[in-house]
Amino acid sequence: xxxxxxxxxxxxxxxxxxxxxxxxxxxxxxxxxxxxxxxxxxxxxxxxxxxxxxxxxxxxxxxxxxxxxxxxxxxxxxxxxxxxxxxxxxxxxxxxxxxxxxxxxxxxxxxxxxxxxxxxxxxxxxxxxxxxxxxxxxxxxxxxxxxxxxxxxxxxxxxxxxxxxxxxxxxxxxxxxxxxxxxxxxxxxxxxxxxxxxxxxxxxxxxxxxxxxxxxxx
Numbered sequence: 649x650x651x652x653x654x655x656x657x658x659x660x661x662x663x664x665x666x667x668x669x670x671x672x673x674x675x676x677x678x679x680x681x682x683x684x685x686x687x688x689x690x691x692x693x694x695x696x697x698x699x700x701x702x703x704x705x706x707x708x709x710x711x712x713x714x715x716x717x718x719x720x721x722x723x724x725x726x727x728x729x730x731x732x733x734x735x736x737x738x739x740x741x742x743x744x745x746x747x748x749x750x751x752x753x754x755x756x757x758x759x760x761x762x763x764x765x766x767x768x769x770x771x772x773x774x775x776x777x778x779x780x781x782x783x784x785x786x787x788x789x790x791x792x793x794x795x796x797x798x799x800x801x802x803x804x805x806x807x808x809x810x811x812x813x814x815x816x817x818x819x820x821x822x823x824x825x826x827x828x829x830x831x832x833x834x835x836x837x838x839x840x841x842x843x844x845x846x847x848x849x850x851x852x853x854x855x856x857x858x859x860x861x862x863x864x865x866x
Contacts, residue, residue, distance in 0.1 A: 672820030682860030691792035696764035705817030720794035776838030
């Protein structure tokens with residue numbers, strides 16, 4: 649396990665040089681028991697967020713793929729999916745916001761989502777390019793007390809997984825902020841720039857725990 653340091657204030661600086669992180673998790677087959685749990689630097693009690701990650705998968709065809717799951721005891725609090733029809737989606741304790749995106753090939757893609765409760769504005773970014781924004785879950789709040797996992801969709805607090813929804817491939821660079829990053833910052837992140845520490849999940853320092861056949865590579 650890597651122990652996360654205390655939360656640091658995020659700052660924006662185009663010329664800052666921060667060591668890159670080179671490790672990723674490889675889920676090499678469909679399973680109902682392989683996942684990685686992430687332990688955030690602060691509780692996910694959120695009125696806004698930016699969530700970014702990178703993934704590569706060769707999964708094709710009519711199949712859902714879970715990319716990120718945050719589950720409390722009673723709700724799928726914050727889930728990100730690649731839908732059966734190829735759209736990317738965000739769910740916040742209810743119906744989802746779905747985004748048409750170009751077909752994502754097997755090479756690594758950088759995906760970011762921004763959402764704020766005050767206006768409901770929700771935007772999907774793929775490799776630095778933004779979708780048209782949607783108004784989604786205005787006035788909602790992401791609730792604390794849950795668990796964050798990669799690789800599976802938990803239908804209860806941490807279990808009841810389904811292999812046909814599991815992630816197969818590589819996933820890395822998972823970072824989360826408790827506010828909306830500006831578009832220029834997300835564009836820089838998509839090119840590999842690391843200009844600051846994420847204050848909820850920072851891939852460079854996050855404490856994590858793999859289970860099953862999830863393999864970490866550097």
